[in-house]
Amino acid sequence: MAQFAGMQDLIAAIERFVDRQSGVSPYATPVEGMIVMRSDHPKPPGHLLFRPSLCVVAQGAKWATFGGERLEYRAGQALVIGVETPSIGRVVEASPAEPCLVLALELDPAIMRSVAQDLPDLPGFAGEPTRGVHVTDFDGPLAACALRLVELCDTPEAVPVLRPLILREIAYRLLTGPRGGEIARLTLAGSPSRPVIEALHWLRERFRETVRVEDMAAVARMSASAFHRHFKALTAMSPLQYQKRLRLLEARRLMVARAFNVETACFEVGYESPSQFSRDYSRLFGAAPKRDVAELRVALAGARENVVASAFWDGPA
Known part of the structure; x- marks a missing residue:
């Protein structure tokens, strides 16, 4: 398969890094906030909670749904x-000969703001509310930045010095690119x-509680109708759908990682009815809680605890 400009060196660097690793993908790296993933085959959908990040595909293909x-x-x-949001993601193009190779990197909000404030011609804010997630080309200078980050794994002592500089360049390239305004x-x-x-961060801290749209709108200093419209444009779901997704992801994490039973997890995340919890859980994950958790534990057997991200990682994926 033909590759975009600049990708071949990045593919080779990721493959060299992966070849040195033990265990299963995803692989932690010495670069804070960066992981590397390799998939030899297409994978079933996985449920994730993204933080602001970049998910770069060097080879293969993925899709993700938001709302x-x-x-x-x-x-x-x-x-x-660009915004913390639940998602369903899947590797759709991968083979042993041409595995799907992905570099996931958290974006540093402080660095993004600093670079934006230094730009002489900052992109404007005009137009309708923006979507919090989009796809962009990642070749040329951006691919070179990604390559330098992967190569930093060979010299961990250089990471504290060079990582912030590379992240600043990535921020510059993104902010001055075709989607810079968004x-x-x-x-x-x-x-x-x-x-x-x-307001989204406020909800994130209180998702177990009963929260009204009016409460969130007050945090955002907006009318309820305007807030609802802006929130849905940003996340592709309503505030209450977003809260429900957070509750179900956290319940799944508690049952798999901390061995909570179904009823305990249900009440821990704010549900009042175990039957309603089971219905919502089955609708989202495709199986009843007990069955889903049992299957997930089998699927995760052998994975290192710090990278059980394939199921419910609170970070890029």
Whole structure:
């Protein structure tokens, strides 16, 4: 398969790194906030909670859904996640001869803001509320940045010095690229998206509680109707759908990682009815809680504890 410009060196660097690793993908790296993934075959959908991050495909293809929207990204492209949001993701193109190779990197909000404030011509904020997730090409200078990050794994002592510089260049390339205005709206304090993101963080801390849209709108200093419209544009789901997804992901994590039983997990995440919890859980994950957790534990057997991300990682994927 033909590769985009700049991808071949990145593919080779990722393969060299993976060949030195033991255990199963995903692989932690010496570069804080960066993991590497290799898949030799297409995978079933996995449920994740993304933090602001980049998910770069060097080879193969993936898709991710946010609410009712599906985004596909393949070799030479990256998924740019600007806001913390639940998602369903899947590797759709991979083989032993040409595995799917992915570099996932957390974005540093402080670095993004610093770079944005240094730009002489900052992209404007005009237009409708922006989507918090999009796909962008990741070739040329951006691919070179990704390559330097992977190569840093060979010299861990250089990471504290060089990582911030490379992240600044990535921020610059993203902010001055074709989607720079959308990224700036998710980054800067003065943008119209920031109050909604602040309310989203407020909900994240209180998702176990009974929360009304009006409460979140008050945090964002907006009317309930305007807030609902901006929130759905940003996350592709309503505030209550977002809260429900957070509850179910956390319940799944508690049952798999901490051996909570179904009823205990149900009440821990804020549900009042175990039967309603089981219905919502089955609708999202495709199986009743006990069956899903049992199957997930088998699937995760042998995976290192710090990278059980394939099931419910609170980070890029």
